[in-house]
Amino acid sequence: xxxxxxxxxxxxxxxxxxxxxxxxxxxxxxxxxxxxxxxxxxxxxxxxxxxxxxxxxxxxxxxxxxxxxxxxxxxxxxxxxxxxxxxxxxxxxxxxxxxxxxxxxxxxxxxxxxxxxxxxxxxxxxxxxxxxxxxxxxxxxxxxxxxxxxxxxxxxxxxxxxxxxxxxxxxxxxxxxxxxxxxxxxxxxxxxxxxxxxxxxxxxxxxxxxxxxxxxxxxxxxxxxxxxxxxxxxxxxxxxxxxxxxxxxxxxxxxxxxxxxxxxxxxxxxxxxxxxxxxxxxxxxxxxxxxxxxxxxxxxxxxxxxxxxxxxxxxxxxxxxxxxxxxxxxxxxxxxxxxxxxxxxxxxxxxxxxxxxxxxxxxxxxxxxxxxxxxxxxxxxxxxxxxxxxxxxxxxxxxxxxxxxxxxxxxxxxxxxxxxxxxxxxxxxxxxxxxxxxxxxxxxxxxxxxxxxxxxxxxxxxxxxxxxxxxxxxxxxxxxxxxxxxxxxxxxxxxxxxxxxxxxxxxxxxxxxxxxxxxxxxxxxxxxxxxxxxxxxxxxxxxxxxxxxxxxxxxxxxxxxxxxxxxxxxxxxxxxxxxxxxxxxxxxxxxxxxxxxxxxxxxxxxxx
Amino acid sequence: xxxxxxxxxxxxxxxxxxxxxxxxxxxxxxxxxxxxxxxxxxxxxxxxxxxxxxxxxxxxxxxxxxxxxxxxxxxxxxxxxxxxxxxxxxxxxxxxxxxxxxxxxxxxxxxxxxxxxxxxxxxxxxxxxxxxxxxxxxxxxxxxxxxx
Numbered sequence: 022x023x024x025x026x027x028x029x030x031x032x033x034x035x036x037x038x039x040x041x042x043x044x045x046x047x048x049x050x051x052x053x054x055x056x057x058x059x060x061x062x063x064x065x066x067x068x069x070x071x072x073x074x075x076x077x078x079x080x081x082x083x084x085x086x087x088x089x090x091x092x093x094x095x096x097x098x099x100x101x102x103x104x105x106x107x108x109x110x111x112x113x114x115x116x117x118x119x120x121x122x123x124x125x126x127x128x129x130x131x132x133x134x135x136x137x138x139x140x141x142x143x144x145x146x147x148x149x150x151x152x153x154x155x156x157x158x159x160x161x162x163x164x165x166x167x168x169x170x171x172x173x174x175x176x177x178x179x180x181x182x183x184x185x186x187x188x189x190x191x192x193x194x195x196x197x198x199x200x201x202x203x204x205x206x207x208x209x210x211x212x213x214x215x216x217x218x219x220x221x222x223x224x225x226x227x228x229x230x231x232x233x234x235x236x237x238x239x240x241x242x243x244x245x246x247x248x249x250x251x252x253x254x255x256x257x258x259x260x261x262x263x264x265x266x267x268x269x270x271x272x273x274x275x276x277x278x279x280x281x282x283x284x285x286x287x288x289x290x291x292x293x294x295x296x297x298x299x300x301x302x303x304x305x306x307x308x309x310x311x312x313x314x315x316x317x318x319x320x321x322x323x324x325x326x327x328x329x330x331x332x333x334x335x336x337x338x339x340x341x342x343x344x345x346x347x348x349x350x351x352x353x354x355x356x357x358x359x360x361x362x363x364x365x366x367x368x369x370x371x372x373x374x375x376x377x378x379x380x381x382x383x384x385x386x387x388x389x390x391x392x393x394x395x396x397x398x399x400x401x402x403x404x405x406x407x408x409x410x411x412x413x414x415x416x417x418x419x420x421x422x423x424x425x426x427x428x429x430x431x432x433x434x435x436x437x438x439x440x441x442x443x444x445x446x447x448x449x450x451x452x453x454x455x456x457x458x459x460x461x462x463x464x465x466x467x468x469x470x471x472x473x474x475x476x477x478x479x480x481x482x483x484x485x486x487x488x489x490x491x492x493x494x495x496x497x498x499x500x501x502x503x504x505x506x507x508x509x510x511x512x513x514x515x516x517x518x519x520x521x522x523x524x525x526x527x528x529x530x531x532x533x534x535x536x537x538x539x540x541x542x543x544x545x546x547x548x549x550x551x552x553x554x555x556x557x558x559x560x561x562x563x564x565x566x567x568x569x570x571x572x573x574x575x576x577x578x579x580x581x582x583x584x585x586x587x588x589x590x591x592x593x594x595x596x597x598x599x600x601x602x603x604x605x606x607x608x609x610x611x612x613x614x615x616x617x618x619x620x621x622x623x624x625x626x627x628x629x
Numbered sequence: 630x631x632x633x634x635x636x637x638x639x640x641x642x643x644x645x646x647x648x649x650x651x652x653x654x655x656x657x658x659x660x661x662x663x664x665x666x667x668x669x670x671x672x673x674x675x676x677x678x679x680x681x682x683x684x685x686x687x688x689x690x691x692x693x694x695x696x697x698x699x700x701x702x703x704x705x706x707x708x709x710x711x712x713x714x715x716x717x718x719x720x721x722x723x724x725x726x727x728x729x730x731x732x733x734x735x736x737x738x739x740x741x742x743x744x745x746x747x748x749x750x751x752x753x754x755x756x757x758x759x760x761x762x763x764x765x766x767x768x769x770x771x772x773x774x775x776x777x
Contacts, residue, residue, distance in 0.1 A: 371649050375686065407698045463638060474776055
């Protein structure tokens with residue numbers, strides 16, 4: 022379905038012409054093409070791919086020529102996407118195709134039979150098999166355009182870049198030579214394999230990091246964002262990557278499988294083999310015509326893909342719906358999963374619900390769909406934000422109040438000089454966050470500035486004795502011989518006497534003072550209890566994650582089984598149709614043939 | 630009118646304001662945008678709908694923070710009301726039974742209507758005709774009865 026830029030090698034079969042175009046020979050011997058409707062003629066072969074055609078065999082009926090070209094087993098992607106090749110559509114009589122086909126090749130025979138049967142059935146039964154897709158045959162299919170999405174430099178192979186497209190395909194690109202290849206050249210293969218391994222490893226690590234609930238917000242969001250599309254695609258890609266290096270240049274399977282427009286899909290019996298590869302090609306197909314096909318649809322489909330396989334046309338006419346989940350997850354787990362999602366995306370619990378929806382960050386996550394309705398989500402969100410705010414409050418109450426004076430004092434020590442008066446100083450640094458902090462008043466700032474400047478003029482000995490006095494005023498529980506110079510108690514840091522001395526002199530002085538102090542008075546530690554709680558929460562979370570994965574796998578399994586069953590049913594139905602047809606066919610001998618056919622069966626059944 | 634003091638000399642807002650400052654700023658920007666949008670091609674009665682809606686949303690935000698999530702302190706809540714971040718009169722109505730979702734004060738002002746009735750958006754969905762799509766004249770509300 023996806024349009025590919027890959028050009029088949031000349032060895033591959035020549036694609037047939039789009040309808041309306043005919044092939045002719047000029048008196049000079051050149052082949053040219055003519056469109057009777059638009060009255061256009063061109064030397065270039067119409068239909069995206071202009072392959073070099075050195076010698077066209079002379080053909081008696083030029084009109085039939087395009088169709089008569091050897092039927093390609095694997096239709097080149099670009100063409101098949103734009104032009105659904107179908108006998109019923111081209112309007113040529115069936116027999117004109119048949120003789121030219123190389124039916125000895127089983128693949129060709131299968132493909133041909135599939136199309137042949139389909140057209141017959143449609144003619145007689147008003148398009149039974151094609152139900153939802155009837156429209157798609159008569160008009161060109163909508164084609165979503167694949168776009169490059171991200172690129173990675175391939176380490177070790179300098180100018181080469183690995184580019185990922187919107188639909189998860191990838192190609193290598195050399196900006197120096199301005200060349201790009203779908204098929205990865207042999208020399209880049211090891212480097213790309215390394216890259217894939219690294220990425221998978223990183224993904225795994227990112228997931229565990231997210232589960233640990235580490236507090237660094239950026240890392241967590243990145244990990245979460247990374248894991249989101251990855252969860253659905255990871256197994257698929259891992260499967261695919263080892264397979265790639267084995268492709269040699271001639272076997273065009275990799276491209277074709279991905280981009281072929283599966284015309285004979287309904288009738289193809291060996292679906293199981295392709296099931297995995299199809300899921301990608303199927304995503305935009307669930308829509309029936311170009312009229313309904315919009316960007317939003319593609320997005321919806323992609324969102325659906327992240328949770329499960331794309332639905333078959335007959336199954337999901339309306340595409341993917343909310344709550345169309347298959348196996349139910351327990352209510353409690355679903356709620357908890359949704360809360361995990363909110364945690365992972367670092368949603369601000371103070372923000373309104375509308376903001377969450379407007380930003381739309383969370384929509385792509387599989388966990389967003391565990392709850393069936395937006396109302397339910399909102400309920401859970403309310404519960405979550407309430408709890409979260411409470412937790413934040415408690416945490417804030419626990420941790421000591423940060424004195425706003427401390428950063429200001431540090432700033433003064435760094436920037437204040439006797440050369441600047443206060444108004445000058447204020448004007449110079451008015452853009453600083455510190456100077457605009459509402460916790461401190463301007464009056465206080467001015468007072469401290471002046472005091473600090475005045476103290477700078479005092480002799481060193483006075484400053485030292487002042488600092489000593491300050492340190493002595495701090496109780497032993499706050500300042501003892503275990504205290505580090507970098508972690509002094511706030512009452513020291515916020516004092517004007519602390520910043521009067523230069524750090525070069527001050528720090529050794531304080532260190533020496535601390536050395537002389539005694540040990541801290543005895544106190545209990547409540548840290549271990551907290552650790553216990555955190556560990557329990559983490560385990561719980563792990564379990565929920567596993568449950569979600571389990572469920573997704575089960576859903577996928579169910580889907581696949583249903584698909585298989587449907588294929589089987591279809592095949593049987595077809596068989597029956599054919600049988601009925603055979604029975605309906607009354608030859609010259611009339612009923613006699615039917616009776617002779619039926620008689621033995623009847624006698625057999627009568628005997629025992 | 631009292632002089633407006635510079636930011637550096639104003640009293641700082643109560644604790645917890647920094648948590649919601651960002652969201653309030655978003656609302657403020659939305660409101661500014663709505664105010665500055667030209668209303669040339671808009672019917673006269675619709676010109677102020679976005680203003681009403683944003684005011685409602687912001688009031689609702691503050692209301693929920695204080696009464697439902699209990700996320701902000703009483704001091705901060707009162708400070709917000711005093712500084713016009715939320716409509717105290719509207720919030721006062723939300724606390725009354727039957728007015729939990731009220732869209733705006735004009736919609737319950739019976740004296741302004743011909744038959745001393747409330748706005749059509751106050752009528753419960755169940756009492757409206759099937760598929761009747763209402764949007765009230767005052768604020769563009771599509772229905773704010775408590776039973777909806």
